[in-house]
Amino acid sequence: MNYDPYAFEPFAVTVDLAVLTVRGGSLHVLLIRRGQEPYAGAWALPGGFVLPRESAETAARRELAEETGLPPALVAALHLEQLRTYSEPDRDPRMRVVSVAFTALVPDMPEPAAEGGGDADRARWVPVAEAAGLAFDHGLILADARRRVGSKLEYTCLATAFCPPEFTLGELQAVYETVWDTSLDRPNFRRKVLATPGFVQAVPGAARLTGGRGKPAALYRAGPATTLHPPLLRPSEGPTL
Amino acid sequence: MNYDPYAFEPFAVTVDLAVLTVRGGSLHVLLIRRGQEPYAGAWALPGGFVLPRESAETAARRELAEETGLPPALVAALHLEQLRTYSEPDRDPRMRVVSVAFTALVPDMPEPAAEGGGDADRARWVPVAEAAGLAFDHGLILADARRRVGSKLEYTCLATAFCPPEFTLGELQAVYETVWDTSLDRPNFRRKVLATPGFVQAVPGAARLTGGRGKPAALYRAGPATTLHPPLLRPSEGPTL
DNA sequence: CCAAAAGTGTTAATGATACACCCATGG
DNA sequence: CCATGGGTGTATCATTAACACTTTTGG
Numbered sequence: 001m002n003y004d005p006y007a008f009e010p011f012a013v014t015v016d017l018a019v020l021t022v023r024g025g026s027l028h029v030l031l032i033r034r035g036q037e038p039y040a041g042a043w044a045l046p047g048g049f050v051l052p053r054e055s056a057e058t059a060a061r062r063e064l065a066e067e068t069g070l071p072p073a074l075v076a077a078l079h080l081e082q083l084r085t086y087s088e089p090d091r092d093p094r095m096r097v098v099s100v101a102f103t104a105l106v107p108d109m110p111e112p113a114a115e116g117g118g119d120a121d122r123a124r125w126v127p128v129a130e131a132a133g134l135a136f137d138h139g140l141i142l143a144d145a146r147r148r149v150g151s152k153l154e155y156t157c158l159a160t161a162f163c164p165p166e167f168t169l170g171e172l173q174a175v176y177e178t179v180w181d182t183s184l185d186r187p188n189f190r191r192k193v194l195a196t197p198g199f200v201q202a203v204p205g206a207a208r209l210t211g212g213r214g215k216p217a218a219l220y221r222a223g224p225a226t227t228l229h230p231p232l233l234r235p236s237e238g239p240t241l
Numbered sequence: 242m243n244y245d246p247y248a249f250e251p252f253a254v255t256v257d258l259a260v261l262t263v264r265g266g267s268l269h270v271l272l273i274r275r276g277q278e279p280y281a282g283a284w285a286l287p288g289g290f291v292l293p294r295e296s297a298e299t300a301a302r303r304e305l306a307e308e309t310g311l312p313p314a315l316v317a318a319l320h321l322e323q324l325r326t327y328s329e330p331d332r333d334p335r336m337r338v339v340s341v342a343f344t345a346l347v348p349d350m351p352e353p354a355a356e357g358g359g360d361a362d363r364a365r366w367v368p369v370a371e372a373a374g375l376a377f378d379h380g381l382i383l384a385d386a387r388r389r390v391g392s393k394l395e396y397t398c399l400a401t402a403f404c405p406p407e408f409t410l411g412e413l414q415a416v417y418e419t420v421w422d423t424s425l426d427r428p429n430f431r432r433k434v435l436a437t438p439g440f441v442q443a444v445p446g447a448a449r450l451t452g453g454r455g456k457p458a459a460l461y462r463a464g465p466a467t468t469l470h471p472p473l474l475r476p477s478e479g480p481t482l
Numbered sequence: 483c484c485a486a487a488a489g490t491g492t493t494a495a496t497g498a499t500a501c502a503c504c505c506a507t508g509g
Numbered sequence: 510c511c512a513t514g515g516g517t518g519t520a521t522c523a524t525t526a527a528c529a530c531t532t533t534t535g536g
Binding site for chain 1: 496497498499500501505506507508509
């Protein structure tokens with residue numbers, strides 16, 4: 001164990017973020033269009049270098065704020081979770097780059113471009129189904145993030161992170177249906193959610209007209225619970241984590 | 242995004258391994274006694290530098306083979322899984338070290354010291370209950386590993402990784418009871434395991450005298466399944482992952 | 483025969499599934 | 510008044526949990 005800082009070819013340490021949201025019935029990911037080689041013109045996950053005095057978590061929030069126009073308050077509060085670290089020697093053609101990948105879940109929001117600032121004009125929400133040919137190994141990272149989010153919905157209360165502060169049970173169900181790409185039985189979903197203590201809390205008296213037509217739906221807020229016991233298993237297939 | 246390799250203070254990238262086993266009714270972790278400062282004399286997780294042309298996974302197996310006397314065949318085959326990456330700026334007092342932590346599960350085996358070679362004489366199995374005051378942030382890593390393993394037992398077939406190639410259902414149940422620190426109902430455990438296709442496969446005709454007394458138990462091998470559907474939930478508390 | 487460990491059976495409670503049905507709103 | 514989405518009720522089935530019981534071995 002030799003700790004001379006210059007004993008080895010230096011490693012660069014970066015972060016990459018798979019920021020997911022549910023928009024109009026399909027899962028979207030926040031991508032940046034690359035301006036330089038390699039992969040110039042290709043879409044990539046937002047990310048960048050970890051600075052000498054930063055943890056990876058801190059760097060992830062900083063890069064997200066810099067590269068996208070997302071409001072700082074949202075970036076500070078959003079649910080950020082380590083996915084895994086990607087360290088294949090040739091994942092970046094220029095030098096040795098080890099990247100710590102994170103997953104973040106956000107409610108639907110306007111295009112980041114609208115907010116402006118920094119590199120935000122190159123950031124866009126892209127349906128994951130259309131996110132092929134990403135730069136570096138970002139396609140792999142995105143696939144891992146989807147798998148992870150899908151299985152976390154089963155046994156955690158994470159789905160509320162995809163919803164605005166106040167949401168209807170129909171919206172919450174749409175999150176599950178979008179991420180899992182299945183349809184769920186509404187009455188059963190509703191009972192399951194309401195039977196789990198601390199998953200959601202009713203907002204007294206409030207209601208929202210969802211799509212113009214139909215009965216106004218009651219509003220709920222995310223509750224204090226973080227785990228789902230027993231879990232809400234998706235139909236027929238097994239989680240892979 | 243500047244990719245000059247020397248633009249930043251260099252980061253060292255290391256791996257740390259939380260290698261767990263079940264021995265005599267309690268969970269043990271493989272530790273190395275440190276020979277040099279800092280933390281000289283303290284126990285630490287095995288680990289070391291990622292070399293310039295290695296992935297973290299490769300480095301983890303190499304370091305494990307070098308630092309402990311574990312047989313190379315076992316090291317090559319063992320279940321190794323990324324836990325998470327620890328990147329707090331001051332986690333190592335000497336320089337900036339980002340560490341990718343892994344968890345490995347192995348069946349009970351002799352003390353690595355007996356096998357000799359390398360630094361193996363400083364490696365030992367220590368009950369996790371007694372593993373306090375570890376070097377660096379290794380106490381945190383170990384705690385994270387325990388949590389992760391506990392919740393993976395719920396929804397994966399991973400428990401067989403703690404068992405020798407052929408094992409009894411009593412031994413498998415002991416793995417669950419040891420990791421979760423609970424007791425399980427034997428008939429129900431048995432039914433659950435046998436009802437999950439591909440979890441275990443009976444070894445025809447074979448039987449083993451477990452503790453001298455009692456009826457000989459049938460032997461099983463790990464099956465091809467990797468996930469448990471529905472999960473085998475531990476009594477009363479929620480997983481944290 | 484007794485203790486210990488493996489293995490089988492039975493029942494009640496719990497949770498999941500699949501529906502049928504009613505309510506409130508906009509057009 | 511009807512289409513649409515929200516919300517309730519209920520019968521049925523699968524899974525779990527609790528516990529009594531039988532079997533096979535060593536001392």
